[in-house]
Every structure is written in structure tokens, then in C-alpha cells.
Amino acid sequence: MENYEVLEELHNVEAEIEDVQEQIRALIERQERLYERKSELNSILEACKESENEANNASSSTVENWDGPFEWDSEAADLRLNIFGISSYRANQKEIINAILSGRDVLVIMAAGGGKSLCYQLPAVLRNGIALVVSPLLSLIQDQVMGLTALGIPAYMLTSTTSKENEKFIYKALEKGEGELKILYVTPEKISKSKRFMSKLEKCHHAGRLSLISIDEAHCCSQWGHDFRPDYKNLGILKTQFPNVPMIALTATATQRVQNDLVEMLHIRRCIKFVSTVNRPNLFYMVKEKSSVSKVVVDEIAEFIQESYPNRESGIVYCFSRKECELVAKELRERGISAGHYHADMDVNDREKVHMRWSSNRLQVIVGTVAFGMGINKPDVRFVIHHSLSKSMETYYQESGRAGRDGLPSECLLYFRPGDVPRQSSMVFYENSGLQNLYDIVRFCQSKRQCRRSAFFRHFAEPLQECNGMCDICAFSSEVKEVDVSRHAKLMVSLLQDIQASDQRSTMLQLVEKMKTKQKEIGSDLKREEMEQLILHLLLERVLKEEFQHTAYSTNAYITVGPLAKQILQGKKTVKLEVSTEQKTKASERLKRSLGSSGLELKLDELRKELSSLHGGILPHSVLSTQQISLLCSQKPNSLEQLEKVIGKLKTGKYGNKILEQIVNYSDFKLTDEQASDGRAAKRSKTKKNLVLIETSEDEA
Numbered sequence: 001m002e003n004y005e006v007l008e009e010l011h012n013v014e015a016e017i018e019d020v021q022e023q024i025r026a027l028i029e030r031q032e033r034l035y036e037r038k039s040e041l042n043s044i045l046e047a048c049k050e051s052e053n054e055a056n057n058a059s060s061s062t063v064e065n066w067d068g069p070f071e072w073d074s075e076a077a078d079l080r081l082n083i084f085g086i087s088s089y090r091a092n093q094k095e096i097i098n099a100i101l102s103g104r105d106v107l108v109i110m111a112a113g114g115g116k117s118l119c120y121q122l123p124a125v126l127r128n129g130i131a132l133v134v135s136p137l138l139s140l141i142q143d144q145v146m147g148l149t150a151l152g153i154p155a156y157m158l159t160s161t162t163s164k165e166n167e168k169f170i171y172k173a174l175e176k177g178e179g180e181l182k183i184l185y186v187t188p189e190k191i192s193k194s195k196r197f198m199s200k201l202e203k204c205h206h207a208g209r210l211s212l213i214s215i216d217e218a219h220c221c222s223q224w225g226h227d228f229r230p231d232y233k234n235l236g237i238l239k240t241q242f243p244n245v246p247m248i249a250l251t252a253t254a255t256q257r258v259q260n261d262l263v264e265m266l267h268i269r270r271c272i273k274f275v276s277t278v279n280r281p282n283l284f285y286m287v288k289e290k291s292s293v294s295k296v297v298v299d300e301i302a303e304f305i306q307e308s309y310p311n312r313e314s315g316i317v318y319c320f321s322r323k324e325c326e327l328v329a330k331e332l333r334e335r336g337i338s339a340g341h342y343h344a345d346m347d348v349n350d351r352e353k354v355h356m357r358w359s360s361n362r363l364q365v366i367v368g369t370v371a372f373g374m375g376i377n378k379p380d381v382r383f384v385i386h387h388s389l390s391k392s393m394e395t396y397y398q399e400s401g402r403a404g405r406d407g408l409p410s411e412c413l414l415y416f417r418p419g420d421v422p423r424q425s426s427m428v429f430y431e432n433s434g435l436q437n438l439y440d441i442v443r444f445c446q447s448k449r450q451c452r453r454s455a456f457f458r459h460f461a462e463p464l465q466e467c468n469g470m471c472d473i474c475a476f477s478s479e480v481k482e483v484d485v486s487r488h489a490k491l492m493v494s495l496l497q498d499i500q501a502s503d504q505r506s507t508m509l510q511l512v513e514k515m516k517t518k519q520k521e522i523g524s525d526l527k528r529e530e531m532e533q534l535i536l537h538l539l540l541e542r543v544l545k546e547e548f549q550h551t552a553y554s555t556n557a558y559i560t561v562g563p564l565a566k567q568i569l570q571g572k573k574t575v576k577l578e579v580s581t582e583q584k585t586k587a588s589e590r591l592k593r594s595l596g597s598s599g600l601e602l603k604l605d606e607l608r609k610e611l612s613s614l615h616g617g618i619l620p621h622s623v624l625s626t627q628q629i630s631l632l633c634s635q636k637p638n639s640l641e642q643l644e645k646v647i648g649k650l651k652t653g654k655y656g657n658k659i660l661e662q663i664v665n666y667s668d669f670k671l672t673d674e675q676a677s678d679g680r681a682a683k684r685s686k687t688k689k690n691l692v693l694i695e696t697s698e699d700e701a
């Protein structure tokens with residue numbers, strides 16, 4: 001054998017080894033993803049078996065029909081309507097309340113705004129003694145205590161802001177049963193750090209006065225959750241110390257892993273689990289192409305807000321960075337929208353002030369970073385706009401889910417452009433499955449065919465449900481065609497190989513620039529946006545991958561050749577891009593129409609603002625919720641007695657005359673014979689008004 005032959009074979013063998021190694025790397029990576037999926041599927045299977053067992057046990061035991069009847073039914077219904085002002089239960093609420101009142105531990109998974117608070121507040125009022133509620137944030141606690149106080153329910157909080165006087169009152173109530181205390185809110189730190197508090201609680205329990213324990217936002221227990229709080233890990237002590245006190249854990253987080261985790265950590269393995277759907281039928285999801293010119297984006301956002309929400313309905317705009325968030329707020333203000341910014345770098349008092357102004361409808365829009373999160377308790381947020389994409393499907397679900405907690409139609413709008421991806425990836429790449437999670441939401445944004453809602457169902461492993469035209473994909477019929485871009489993909493991979501061979505790196509932006517010249521070789525021009533779309537597509541397909549380099553000030557993301565690049569070079573893989581051929585309409589006309597407020601709605605909105613400041617600055621929605629306003633407009637009660645049927649005795653007693661005055665004064669108020677004779681239920685009038693109210697009535701629940 002000649003020397004050169006040996007050398008040639010050696011090169012070939014080396015090339016083949018390299019090829020094999022690449023395939024092994026790709027396979028290992030695939031194996032890892034499969035292992036991860038396997039463990040997820042196992043957890044789901046486990047949960048299914050558990051619920052099957054529970055169902056089997058349920059059929060053999062005596063009381064497992066949580067719908068009732070129970071001895072407390074009428075008392076509970078009276079409290080619901082006349083104190084809480086809620087005309088009918090939503091899905092699962094009644095069952096959860098019954099399970100807790102039967103003394104069982106309960107785990108509640110219910111979407112944001114589903115009405116979890118009522119599930120523990122109503123039993124707390126009904127049962128003798130004091131209910132303990134653990135909640136992660138001071139602002140959430142303050143909102144809840146204020147809301148309950150407005151309803152005349154003796155609720156207190158024990159936190160760093162509690163006055164000495166109140167603290168004394170609370171300790172006395174716990175220890176001696178003196179004074180009126182029904183619901184006590186604490187942060188988890190109180191349980192893990194205050195021995196004094198725990199000893200008083202022990203005394204309260206010993207005297208048989210600890211009625212129930214509620215763990216709100218329970219996903220904070222789990223490291224897999226999005227808001228992990230170390231102090232939540234210690235809450236297991238509550239069940240150990242008070243085993244016979246029913247515990248209710250509530251969260252809107254749907255992943256199986258988190259659910260399993262928190263049941264273990266709270267020691268409530270025998271709990272009854274109520275899992276409601278992740279579906280938020282009143283939310284309209286929409287992804288919009290984001291211009292690379294920042295002014296254009298703000299113009300579009302401003303126009304959207306002004307056109308769709310001329311009555312200054314509340315909204316949130318989420319931004320990626322603190323700087324961006326200040327800038328966008330300023331630019332919105334310049335365009336005549338009352339907007340304030342909110343981020344973690346601000347002074348706590350300033351942050352609180354902005355939050356408060358927004359909660360009381362004095363500020364229309366909060367422009368925030370992710371720091372504007374869990375504490376948001378405002379039910380009538382009509383729109384959530386993402387100025388750039390979130391870091392995962394779960395985060396997006398949570399953030400967009402802050403819209404429409406009152407069940408009324410609301411919009412979730414995400415501005416997406418591929419150039420935002422490297423900004424996010426350089427932040428999340430070090431997190432557990434960070435890049436994988438990010439690529440999931442990128443897939444969601446890139447898709448031009450898959451219903452947005454069904455993407456959520458898939459993500460949370462839930463059976464598909466109808467979207468009813470409540471996402472851009474289902475609502476607008478834009479034609480999508482597939483374009484074969486395999487040649488461009490091949491060119492891109494070989495270009496990257498050349499770059500890497502000369503020890504260089506390329507960011508997404510640089511790669512697009514280089515490709516713009518290079519693609520002339522194949523005589524076909526992809527537009528800049530299409531080129532970016534192609535890069536993302538190849539990242540998701542693992543033909544390309546991102547690599548990161550730290551500098552003193554930032555982490556840069558570079559695009560490099562990925563494990564499946566060979567397949568492209570060898571022509572084993574075709575690459576197709578989805579391209580819309582039609583422009584989409586601006587927004588859902590249907591939704592817009594349904595959102596239009598009537599004159600009476602505006603009058604009642606004004607009234608609730610006025611009453612809220614007259615009644616010690618409570619929040620306007622504590623006076624009347626937007627849903628109650630809609631009911632009043634459709635039913636137009638004309639006596640205190642009729643009004644009571646809509647908003648309950650308590651609110652009628654407090655605000656009834658003023659409300660009736662508005663309804664009577666309202667010029668186009670005409671009482672139909674039908675309403676006069678029997679005060680018909682809301683549903684029929686609701687459809688008349690063309691207002692889509694999404695709620696579950698008692699008989700449906």
C-alpha cells in the first residue's frame with residue numbers, strides 16, 4: 001500500500017469517526033430528551049392511577065359525591081350570595097367547599113381567576129374557629145384582607161407591617177379565643193421563623209379553634225414551579241403538627257411534576273384532588289409580527305390600546321428589561337396613554353404606588369418586567385401585551401393569564417420577532433431545561449397553523465378542547481403555504497462551518513447579514529425576516545445550536561452548527577418554512593364588539609370608583625365586580641329586593657340605593673314585563689346584549 005493511499009484512508013476513517021461521533025452526540029441528546037419525557041409520562045400515569053384508585057375508593061365509601069346534599073348547603077348558599085355577593089358557583093367550587101367542610105385535605109388546581117379564594121374563604125367563615133391562610137406576598141395578603149374587611153368578615157394579617165396593637169389582638173384571639181378573628185393571613189416566613197407564633201397557633205389548635213389551613217399559591221413549594229420560595233418548603237410542619245385540621249392547597253400551576261411535589265411536601269398524600277382545566281375560554285390569544293424598529297412597535301401597541309380600549313380599561317404590557325420597560329411606558333405616555341413602569345430596580349414605595357394607582361383604575365397600563373407577577377389580584381385586566389416573548393410556555397400562560405380573571409372577554413397579544421430569541425436564550429441557558437422551554441414557546445410563536453389554545457393543552461398534557469375562534473389562528477383565515485428552503489439551509493450550514501473553521505463565531509444578526517450576500521450564489525432571495533425564521537426553524541430542529549460566551553457585562557449568544565447538520569449537508573432532510581400569504585386582520589372584530597361598554601356600564605363603573613373612595617379607599621372591584629356590573633346592566637333590577645338577588649344582601653345594604661338610582665336614571669332604562677314579573681335569569685338578556693359572559697352556573701358545575 002502506498003503512503004498516500006494510507007493517508008487517504010486515514011482521512012476517510014477520521015472523517016467517518018467524526019461523523020459517527022456527531023451521530024452519537026445527537027443520539028445522546030435525543031436520549032436525554034426521551035428520558036425527560038419518559039419521567040413526565042410516568043408521573044402522569046402515576047397521577048391517573050391515583051385518581052382511578054380514588055374514584056374506585058370513592059364509589060365504595062359513603063360520602064364521595066362532593067356535589068351534595070350536605071347539611072350546610074343552605075347556609076353556604078346564603079353566605080355565597082349575601083356576604084360574598086356571588087350569584088352562582090363556578091366549576092368545582094361547590095365540590096371543593098364541601099370536601100373541606102367534610103374535614104378532608106384538598107388540593108385545588110384551578111386556572112388563574114378561576115375563583116380559588118372563595119374555596120377557602122367561605123368554609124373559613126362557615127366553620128367555627130380561626131382559619132390560617134399562608135400566602136407568599138404582602139401585597140396579595142393586603143388585597144385579600146382589604147376585600148374581606150369590606151365584606152365585614154373579620155380578617156387580619158400577621159406580617160412585618162402589622163401594628164403592635166393588631167399583633168396583640170391576634171395573639172389574644174389565637175391563645176384565648178377573645179375578639180373576633182375568622183381568617184388570619186401570614187407569610188410562610190412566620191411559620192418557619194417565628195417560634196412565638198407557632199406556639200400561639202398550637203394553643204389555638206389545642207383549644208379546638210384552628211378551623212382550617214389554607215396554602216395559597218402552593219406551587220411556591222416546588223423547585224419546579226415558577227415562583228419557588230424556600231420558606232414554603234417548611235410548611236410540611238403544619239400537617240405534622242395539626243394532623244386533624246383540614247388543609248387546602250391551591251395553585252394555578254398545572255404541571256404534574258409540581259403537583260406531585262407539593263402533595264409530598266405538604267404531607268397531604270390522601271388529599272382529594274380537584275383539577276380544573278387550564279383552558280381560559282374568555283382569553284383571545286394572538287401572536288403578532290414585531291417590527292425591528294422599536295418606535296413602530298410602540299405605535300402599534302398604543303394604537304391597539306386606544307382603539308380597543310377607549311374607556312381606559314386596564315392592561316399590562318410585559319417587557320424584557322428594566323430599561324425597555326421604562327422607555328415603553330414613557331413612549332406610551334407620549335402617545336396619550338396613562339402608563340407607569342414597574343420593575344425590581346425601583347424603590348419599594350414607588351413600586352407600591354404604581355401598583356396601587358393601577359389597581360384603583362387611576363393608571364390604565366402598567367409596563368412591567370417579570371417582577372410584576374404573583375401579587376396581581378386585579379380581576380378586570382382586559383389585555384396583556386407581551387412586548388417580547390416570555391421564557392417558557394408556562395411563564396407565558398401565567399403572565400397572559402392575568403387578563404380576564406373576572407371571566408369577561410380579554411386579549412393576550414404577543415409581539416414576536418426572532419431577534420428577541422437570543423436575548424432570552426442568553427438569560428435562560430443555564431437553567432434546568434431552560435433552552436428547551438424557550439424553544440417550546442418559540443415553536444408556539446412561529447407556528448402559523450396550530451391553534452394557540454391547543455398548544456397550551458398539549459403543553460399541560462390535557463385533552464384538547466374547542467377554541468371557539470378565540471385565537472388568531474382559528475379566528476382569521478389566512479392562507480399558509482410551505483416553501484422549500486433546503487438549499488438555503490444547506491448554504492447556511494456550510495457558511496457556519498467555514499466561519500467555525502476559521503475560529504470565528506456568528507450571532508444571529510451577523511449570520512443573516514452574511515447569508516444575504518451568500519444566497520446570491522443560489523440565485524434565490526429570502527427576505528431578512530424569512531432568513532431569521534429559517535435560523536429559528538433550524539435551531540428547533542437541532543440542525544443549528546446556540547452557544548454562549550460570557551463577557552464582563554453580558555452573555556452573548558452565537559449560532560453554531562448543531563448535531564443534525566450533517567443530514568442537511570447530505571441532503572437527507574428537507575426544510576420547509578411556513579409563510580402566510582394573506583395579511584391578517586388587526587384584531588378580532590367579534591371580541592371588540594363584545595367588549596364595547598354600554599352607557600349604563602360606564603355609569604356604574606364611575607359609581608364604583610366614587611363609592612370605593614367614600615368607603616375608605618377599598619378597591620373599586622370590591623364594591624362591584626365588572627361581572628356584577630354586566631349582570632346589573634342585563635337584568636336591570638328595579639327594587640332592593642331584586643338587587644339582592646344579583647349582588648347579595650350585604651352589598652345591597654351598603655350601596656343598594658345609589659346603584660338603583662343610577663339604573664333608574666339611566667335614560668334608556670325600560671323595564672320589560674318579563675323582568676318585572678319574574679326577574680329573569682341573566683343568561684337570556686346577556687345574549688341579547690351581545691356580551692359574552694363566560695361563567696359556569698350552578699347547574700353546570
Ligand SMILES: Nc1ncnc2c1ncn2[C@@H]1O[C@H](COP(=O)(O)OP(=O)(O)OP(=O)(O)O)[C@@H](O)[C@H]1O
Nearest residue numbers: 086088089090112113114115116117118252379405
Ligand atoms: N362563582 C363566581 N362567580 C363570579 N365571580 C366569581 C366567582 N368566584 C370567584 N369570582 C371572582 O373571580 C375573581 C377571581 O377570583 P380569585 O381571586 O379567587 O381567583 P384565583 O383562582 O385565586 O386566581 P389567581 O390564581 O390569579 O390567584 C374575583 O373577582 C372573584 O370575586
Ligand SMILES: [Mg+2]
Nearest residue numbers: 116117216217
Ligand atoms: Mg388566588
